[in-house]
Amino acid sequence: MISRGFWLTVRAEVSKQHQNRTKGRAVFFSLLLWPALTFLTSYYTMLPYRTGAGSVLSRVIPDGRVPLFLLSGYLVFQLFWTVVQAAWLFELERKGGTLEMVFLSPASKMAFLYGRSLYSLFHGIWMFAVFSGLTFVFVADISTINWLALLPALLLIMVSAIIWGAALCAISLFSRDSGLLYYIFQAPMELFGGVRIPPAVFPAWATGLSLLFPLTYSLILVRGALNNHIGSSWWWSLSILILGNIALIAATRYILIRAEKHARVKGNWTLF
Amino acid sequence: MWQTAIATLVRNQRANRRAYPWTFTLGHIIDGAYLVLISFFSYVYLIQGDVDSQFAVYTGSNDYLTYVIIGGLLNIFSISMMMNISRALITEWREGTLEALLLSPSNRSGYFVGNAIQQLYRSGLELLVVLSFGLLAGLRLPFPHLWSVIVGGLIYLLSCYAMALVLGSIMLFTRDTYIVQNTLFAVTALLCGFQFPRQYLPEMLQHAGEIFPLTHSLQLLRGALLTGDVIRLMDILPIVLLSTVYIAVGLWSNRLVERRLFERF
Numbered sequence: 301m302i303s304r305g306f307w308l309t310v311r312a313e314v315s316k317q318h319q320n321r322t323k324g325r326a327v328f329f330s331l332l333l334w335p336a337l338t339f340l341t342s343y344y345t346m347l348p349y350r351t352g353a354g355s356v357l358s359r360v361i362p363d364g365r366v367p368l369f370l371l372s373g374y375l376v377f378q379l380f381w382t383v384v385q386a387a388w389l390f391e392l393e394r395k396g397g398t399l400e401m402v403f404l405s406p407a408s409k410m411a412f413l414y415g416r417s418l419y420s421l422f423h424g425i426w427m428f429a430v431f432s433g434l435t436f437v438f439v440a441d442i443s444t445i446n447w448l449a450l451l452p453a454l455l456l457i458m459v460s461a462i463i464w465g466a467a468l469c470a471i472s473l474f475s476r477d478s479g480l481l482y483y484i485f486q487a488p489m490e491l492f493g494g495v496r497i498p499p500a501v502f503p504a505w506a507t508g509l510s511l512l513f514p515l516t517y518s519l520i521l522v523r524g525a526l527n528n529h530i531g532s533s534w535w536w537s538l539s540i541l542i543l544g545n546i547a548l549i550a551a552t553r554y555i556l557i558r559a560e561k562h563a564r565v566k567g568n569w570t571l572f
Numbered sequence: 573m574w575q576t577a578i579a580t581l582v583r584n585q586r587a588n589r590r591a592y593p594w595t596f597t598l599g600h601i602i603d604g605a606y607l608v609l610i611s612f613f614s615y616v617y618l619i620q621g622d623v624d625s626q627f628a629v630y631t632g633s634n635d636y637l638t639y640v641i642i643g644g645l646l647n648i649f650s651i652s653m654m655m656n657i658s659r660a661l662i663t664e665w666r667e668g669t670l671e672a673l674l675l676s677p678s679n680r681s682g683y684f685v686g687n688a689i690q691q692l693y694r695s696g697l698e699l700l701v702v703l704s705f706g707l708l709a710g711l712r713l714p715f716p717h718l719w720s721v722i723v724g725g726l727i728y729l730l731s732c733y734a735m736a737l738v739l740g741s742i743m744l745f746t747r748d749t750y751i752v753q754n755t756l757f758a759v760t761a762l763l764c765g766f767q768f769p770r771q772y773l774p775e776m777l778q779h780a781g782e783i784f785p786l787t788h789s790l791q792l793l794r795g796a797l798l799t800g801d802v803i804r805l806m807d808i809l810p811i812v813l814l815s816t817v818y819i820a821v822g823l824w825s826n827r828l829v830e831r832r833l834f835e836r837f
Contacts, residue, residue, distance in 0.1 A: 329751045337758040344762070347772040348627040348636065349619045356622040483599045487606035496610060501617040 309407040313415025321423065331382070332427040339374045342496055343367060360498055362527070367439040372522050373495035375432040379457060380493075380515050382424025383417050383465025384485045390416075390472045403563075409556055410466075417465035421458060449534075450525035456541060457518040463545050464514055467552045473559035494519050517541040573682035580686030588694070597698060600652050604702030607644030611637065611767075612709040630769035632799045638713065641706040642794050643766035646728070648702055650786060651757050652695040653688070653732040658740035659749055660687045661826065665833070674830060680823065688733050716796055720803040724793035727808050731785035734815035737822025744829045764790055785814040 346366055349357045361369050393399045402412055468485075490496065492506060493515030499507055510516045517537040524534040615621060615637050623636045631639055660683070664670040673683070703711075735756075743752050761767070763781035770778050770787070781787045789811050795801035 329755055334754060334758045337762050341758075341762045341767065344772050345640075345767040346614075348624050348768055349614075350622045350624045356620045357618065360618060483602050487603055491606060491610050491613070497613050497618045502613070503617065506613070 303408075305406075306408050306411045309411035310415040310418065312407070313412050314419045317416060317419035317423070321419075328427070330385075331378075331424055332431060335374055335378050335428050336431055339370060342370050342374075346370070346496075360501055365527070368436070368526060369498075369523065370496065371432055371435055371439070372526055373519060375428065376457060376518050376522055377490060377493060377495045377515060378428050379421065379425055379461045380464060380489065380513075380518075381486065383420050383461050384468060384489075385424065386416060386420030386465055387468035387472050390469050403560070409560075410553060413466040413469045413552065413556070414462060416469060417462045420465060421461055444526070444528045446525045446528040446530065449528075449530055450522070453518075453521040453525050453538075456538070457521065460514050460518060460541055460545050463548050463552070467548050467555070470552045470555040470559065473556070474562065489513055489515055492516070498523075514541060514544060517544070573679045573685070576678040576682030577686035577689065579678075580683050581690040584687060584690045588690075597694060600648055600695075600698045601701050603651075604644065604648035604698060605705050607647065607767075608641055608702060608705045608709050611640040611644060615640075616710075627769065630771045632795070632801075635712065635798065637710045639794070639798060640767055641709060641711045642797055643790075645699060645702055645706060646790055646793065647761065647766040649695050649699050650728075650732050650760070650790075652698055653691055653729070654736040654739060654756075655753055656691040656694070657684060657687050657733060657736035658743055658753065660684065661740055661830075662743045662747070662749055665744070665747075671834070680826070684733075684737065688729075688736075692729075713797055714800055716800050717802050720796040720801065721793070723803050723808065724789070724796045727803075727811055728786075728789045728793045730815045731789040731811060731818075734785055734818035734822065737826065738818055741822055741825040741829050744826065744833065760784060760786060763787065766790065785811050785818060 343366070349355075351357055351363060351366070353363075357366075393402075403409070488509075492499070492502075492510040493513045494510060495515075499510040499516055502510060517540055520533060520537040521541070524530050524537075615623075621636075623634070627636060628634050633639060661670065664673055739752065739756060743749050746752060763773070763777060764770075764784055764787045765773075765781065770781060770791075773781070792801075792803055792807055792811070796803055
């Protein structure tokens with residue numbers, strides 16, 4: 301179904317990104333140091349909450365599992381956040397004038413977006429993933445982990461992040477000021493996606509908002525697998541995430557076509 | 573000095589109004605609202621007010637929500653102040669006006685003070701918006717000792733200003749704003765105790781926090797607001813001394829970096 305040209309473009313885009321973005325210094329800070337510091341800050345912010353038998357907190361997060369809860373939250377958040385950053389950097393492609401080259405070439409534009417998203421994800425996550433992996437080993441009780449659920453869930457989440465990133469890139473085809481993405485998605489996604497507070501305790505309006513982010517479902521999947529609580533809500537999240545991905549691919553395609561039409565009408569000689 | 577300060581103030585004001593979108597201001601407001609909201613959600617929905625007894629021992633108050641909301645407000649305010657003062661020179665460089673500035677006989681302290689005062693109203697605006705969120709979320713201030721709050725506020729401003737000068741020279745030296753500023757803000761968020769009493773940190777990190785004048789001035793100002801503590805001269809003396817050191821280092825290193833700036837490229 302997918303042609304050879306598609307994969308060729310994906311590979312080309314990945315290697316282009318790789319040559320473009322291998323700046324060691326920046327990567328270390330934004331992808332390891334900041335998330336690690338934010339994780340620590342959140343952990344200490346939760347220390348004044350009463351824990352132990354009978355405390356309100358232990359009803360929501362099992363006793364002694366706060367570090368694991370936060371760490372899984374930040375790891376999955378970081379997966380989605382790196383692709384948001386990629387969409388945010390998309391404006392450089394316009395400013396550099398390379399976007400119209402891509403548009404003029406016969407390459408599949410969908411492949412271009414997915415290649416971009418794919419590279420950002422792996423480029424962005426490996427350091428924090430190693431950090432989380434090591435921390436897991438120290439803080440987690442490995443015996444409760446349901447590996448059979450965790451590994452496929454992580455795989456699905458990575459695919460979802462790539463699809464989500466490509467959709468955001470497609471949206472930012474409409475505007476030059478994609479800096480707004482940064483502000484819309486960072487803080488609200490962290491809060492409503494349930495990185496620090498499980499959405500289960502939210503009031504109704506906030507639950508509604510949290511359902512909009514794929515991060516929410518992904519966290520339910522990961523935390524369910526980590527604590528070996530796989531109930532109906534886990535299966536529900538799984539199916540919603542898969543269906544959402546399919547819908548998002550269709551939406552990306554539609555937005556891309558609209559954006560191209562829009563550019564033909566509103567764009568100038570240099571396309572944008 | 574004041575002439576330069578006023579000239580800088582007027583110029584920045586115009587440049588901001590005419591040329592720049594308000595993305596930063598909007599961003600700070602969203603961040604501030606988020607800090608308030610997440611404190612509120614944590615307190616009301618996650619733990620339903622069930623705070624550790626140790627918290628009152630450390631802070632002298634039971635009002636967790638007010639404590640964290642004040643912390644969140646002051647965090648956003650300090651980020652906004654530090655970011656815009658420290659970015660002043662590197663922005664000049666990016667816009668191409670730095671050479672003109674270096675050639676003019678204007679006073680450098682005046683330049684920074686002008687920047688700071690101009691920034692104050694923008695940060696103040698952000699603070700007011702976020703404060704109204706805070707009041708909605710349950711921020712309750714007891715009747716504070718007015719004089720102490722004023723002194724605390726001034727000292728807080730002074731420490732932001734002092735840290736911004738040093739930060740600015742690092743930015744100018746590395747020619748980077750993004751990494752330098754965000755690293756500092758990630759570190760201050762952890763070490764200064766905006767969102768939690770610093771006593772919860774391991775001892776080593778508590779000591780590390782002392783190198784920022786922001787840490788103690790935050791505690792003084794929050795103490796004055798939260799529990800009506802009276803600020804004494806002896807409380808502010810170490811902060812003033814530390815800030816003076818920062819300002820001296822900042823001005824000195826700025827000069828050093830400026831001198832080499834055009835030779836390097």
